[in-house]
Amino acid sequence: MSQPPRVCAVIMAGGSGTRFWPLSRKSRPKQFLPIAGRKTMIEETVARLRPLLPLEAIITISDKAQAAAIRRLVPGLKAGNVLVEPFGRNTAASLILATARVYLRNPRTVVFALPADHLITRPARFIKKLRVAAAAAAEKDIIVTFGIPAAYPSTGFGYIHYSGRQKETIGGEAFFPVLRFKEKPKLAQAKKFLAQGNHCWNSGMFIWRADVFAAKLEKYAPDFFPYWRKILRAVEKNDQGGVAAAFRKIPATSIDYALMERARGVLMVEGNFGWSDVGSWASLTDIWPRDESGNVLRGECQFIGSRNCLVYSPHRLTAVVGLEDVIVVDTEDALLVCSRRADQRVKDVIGNLKRKGKTKIL
Amino acid sequence: MSQPPRVCAVIMAGGSGTRFWPLSRKSRPKQFLPIAGRKTMIEETVARLRPLLPLEAIITISDKAQAAAIRRLVPGLKAGNVLVEPFGRNTAASLILATARVYLRNPRTVVFALPADHLITRPARFIKKLRVAAAAAAEKDIIVTFGIPAAYPSTGFGYIHYSGRQKETIGGEAFFPVLRFKEKPKLAQAKKFLAQGNHCWNSGMFIWRADVFAAKLEKYAPDFFPYWRKILRAVEKNDQGGVAAAFRKIPATSIDYALMERARGVLMVEGNFGWSDVGSWASLTDIWPRDESGNVLRGECQFIGSRNCLVYSPHRLTAVVGLEDVIVVDTEDALLVCSRRADQRVKDVIGNLKRKGKTKIL
Numbered sequence: 001m002s003q004p005p006r007v008c009a010v011i012m013a014g015g016s017g018t019r020f021w022p023l024s025r026k027s028r029p030k031q032f033l034p035i036a037g038r039k040t041m042i043e044e045t046v047a048r049l050r051p052l053l054p055l056e057a058i059i060t061i062s063d064k065a066q067a068a069a070i071r072r073l074v075p076g077l078k079a080g081n082v083l084v085e086p087f088g089r090n091t092a093a094s095l096i097l098a099t100a101r102v103y104l105r106n107p108r109t110v111v112f113a114l115p116a117d118h119l120i121t122r123p124a125r126f127i128k129k130l131r132v133a134a135a136a137a138a139e140k141d142i143i144v145t146f147g148i149p150a151a152y153p154s155t156g157f158g159y160i161h162y163s164g165r166q167k168e169t170i171g172g173e174a175f176f177p178v179l180r181f182k183e184k185p186k187l188a189q190a191k192k193f194l195a196q197g198n199h200c201w202n203s204g205m206f207i208w209r210a211d212v213f214a215a216k217l218e219k220y221a222p223d224f225f226p227y228w229r230k231i232l233r234a235v236e237k238n239d240q241g242g243v244a245a246a247f248r249k250i251p252a253t254s255i256d257y258a259l260m261e262r263a264r265g266v267l268m269v270e271g272n273f274g275w276s277d278v279g280s281w282a283s284l285t286d287i288w289p290r291d292e293s294g295n296v297l298r299g300e301c302q303f304i305g306s307r308n309c310l311v312y313s314p315h316r317l318t319a320v321v322g323l324e325d326v327i328v329v330d331t332e333d334a335l336l337v338c339s340r341r342a343d344q345r346v347k348d349v350i351g352n353l354k355r356k357g358k359t360k361i362l
Numbered sequence: 363m364s365q366p367p368r369v370c371a372v373i374m375a376g377g378s379g380t381r382f383w384p385l386s387r388k389s390r391p392k393q394f395l396p397i398a399g400r401k402t403m404i405e406e407t408v409a410r411l412r413p414l415l416p417l418e419a420i421i422t423i424s425d426k427a428q429a430a431a432i433r434r435l436v437p438g439l440k441a442g443n444v445l446v447e448p449f450g451r452n453t454a455a456s457l458i459l460a461t462a463r464v465y466l467r468n469p470r471t472v473v474f475a476l477p478a479d480h481l482i483t484r485p486a487r488f489i490k491k492l493r494v495a496a497a498a499a500a501e502k503d504i505i506v507t508f509g510i511p512a513a514y515p516s517t518g519f520g521y522i523h524y525s526g527r528q529k530e531t532i533g534g535e536a537f538f539p540v541l542r543f544k545e546k547p548k549l550a551q552a553k554k555f556l557a558q559g560n561h562c563w564n565s566g567m568f569i570w571r572a573d574v575f576a577a578k579l580e581k582y583a584p585d586f587f588p589y590w591r592k593i594l595r596a597v598e599k600n601d602q603g604g605v606a607a608a609f610r611k612i613p614a615t616s617i618d619y620a621l622m623e624r625a626r627g628v629l630m631v632e633g634n635f636g637w638s639d640v641g642s643w644a645s646l647t648d649i650w651p652r653d654e655s656g657n658v659l660r661g662e663c664q665f666i667g668s669r670n671c672l673v674y675s676p677h678r679l680t681a682v683v684g685l686e687d688v689i690v691v692d693t694e695d696a697l698l699v700c701s702r703r704a705d706q707r708v709k710d711v712i713g714n715l716k717r718k719g720k721t722k723i724l
Binding site for chain 1: 384664666667675678679680681682683684685688690692694695696697698699700701703704705707708710711714715720723
């Protein structure tokens with residue numbers, strides 16, 4: 001390659017999780033919280049890309065309210081780069097719309113499709129990997145994905161089964177052919193994956209040339225390809241109604257399920273750049289700095305005879321006495337006190353509150 | 363007895379505990395909190411006596427700020443009945459001052475010396491026992507005390523060792539001669555007391571005629587008797603300076619230590635009237651109503667997979683997820699999350715805050 005490839009990033013910022021309640025709310029999901037660092041995750045995601053990309057090459061996609069929040073947080077982003085979905089329809093629809101926009105400017109542009117709410121603790125290595133992946137995607141008709149070395153048999157992630165034998169080296173980096181994307185497994189299955197080797201966690205990050213994306217859809221996702229065409233045409237004519245009409249009918253499916261699990265010609269690069277999806281309060285105990293008793297803190301807290309606790313309490317003095325593995329999240333109108341082992345049950349709180357009609361606090 | 367004895371109650375309302383932090387503060391100790399019932403403990407203590415005593419016969423003793431609080435909470439109390447100590451000097455000094463006041467009106471008045479911050483769940487039985495104790499104290503030159511049947515080998519209470527053999531029956535009630543008042547024991551010692559029998563918890567409630575109190579001081583507490591005389595004289599002349607001068611020098615000692623441990627002629631009546639000193643947050647789990655999972659609540663809380671927790675959160679929605687035996691106390695400017703087994707360590711929080719100069723929150 002004599003010239004660096006034309007590249008851009010599409011940041012998927014439309015998610016609305018419940019796992020960081022009560023800090024996250026329907027109107028303020030995780031990507032808009034300063035949960036991993038000092039800045040919001042969306043700001044950190046944008047900042048992380050800046051050594052590689054100018055702001056003009058960074059696109060976000062989300063709902064309308066989130067788009068407004070993004071423009072406040074990243075004022076340098078031009079309105080045309082802050083895409084708005086007419087409805088939330090999961091990542092296949094989002095990425096079809098965003099890639100169509102890129103395609104219309106230049107079909108050979110390489111797209112980094114990236115979630116807005118992941119943590120990467122080794123950003124320089126991440127940039128290096130993106131650069132190599134972009135070069136490969138620019139040259140070959142392939143999709144590249146990052147597989148995260150599996151640290152334990154997680155049942156919370158999908159897995160990528162790749163071929164270790166058939167690896168190619170491109171730009172000094174190993175690219176492994178993907179054999180299969182696998183959905184979140186049961187524990188026994190996850191343990192088998194780890195014992196077997198050649199299984200990484202699916203990071204949900206993908207790199208494709210816009211025209212390759214279209215071609216892969218046509219070949220492997222024939223149920224989605226007609227929507228690609230409709231949306232491409234509507235975007236070309238700046239026909240919002242046409243986009244909305246397509247979104248109304250497109251299946252609300254993840255890109256993993258719509259395309260990646262079915263496509264061939266997908267290569268995996270090892271994403272050993274300190275990745276975390278920051279999936280729950282408990283995950284922050286590995287991310288925030290710990291004191292000598294393993295306690296982590298944002299705010300002010302007296303820990304007395306307590307170990308491995310996490311406290312988020314920026315507005316009030318908190319004391320945690322005689323406890324282990326307890327999470328305390330204190331916000332203005334709601335307080336969560338949770339066993340670290342039970343943090344997945346925070347969604348049950350949300351469910352109960354919904355049933356009781358207490359939607360103000362969701 | 364043809365006439366009912368002349369009686370009055372002295373409610374000791376001057377304590378300042380730390381064990382209910384962050385709900386209790388230096389300026390708002392436990393007796394001023396609605397911790398056991400709907401009303402503050404001082405209000406409940408007064409209300410409990412009303413079937414037996416008119417308000418004119420109820421006296422409180424505390425510091426100046428607490429006296430103002432008492433007058434707000436019990437507006438019927440006359441100023442002359444709300445005694446103010448010049449300094450906090452523990453219960454011996456308080457009771458000398460209060461009994462001197464009673465003595466000057468009529469030395470044969472029977473005094474009920476009662477803490478302001480105890481819970482009694484069977485008030486009718488309590489009144490019946492007070493009545494019988496008052497009759498005995500009016501007739502004989504004795505001090506009567508209530509001993510609480512020891513439910514377990516507590517190390518948090520003093521004990522009364524009494525003679526089972528020499529009991530007297532007065533007014534249909536058994537009076538046992540006290541052999542010895544014993545300080546808070548170690549666990550092994552406490553277990554011995556229970557195995558041995560004839561040991562009750564010291565409730566800190568005493569009944570004496572004012573002149574008998576003076577005589578017992580003279581005979582058994584010669585180090586305190588001179589203060590009795592000075593204070594009696596100062597009160598008689600309405601000489602505040604004289605009271606203050608005596609208080610400045612009087613040892614800051616409990617009445618148990620100053621008199622009861624040394625006096626003879628003390629009789630014990632079994633205080634089986636649902637007594638609790640409400641000594642800590644954990645004690646409330648036996649007092650507040652429980653749900654089917656053993657959780658107790660003041661305020662609003664979602665309990666998810668949680669058992670035997672106590673939540674005080676009147677102003678904010680709280681969720682407790684996957685926890686057992688945890689106490690959560692949420693106030694406007696401070697939050698406590700505490701293992702039930704470690705609730706005695708709340709005082710360490712106070713100690714730390716003091717050391718850090720965070721006195722505003724104490």
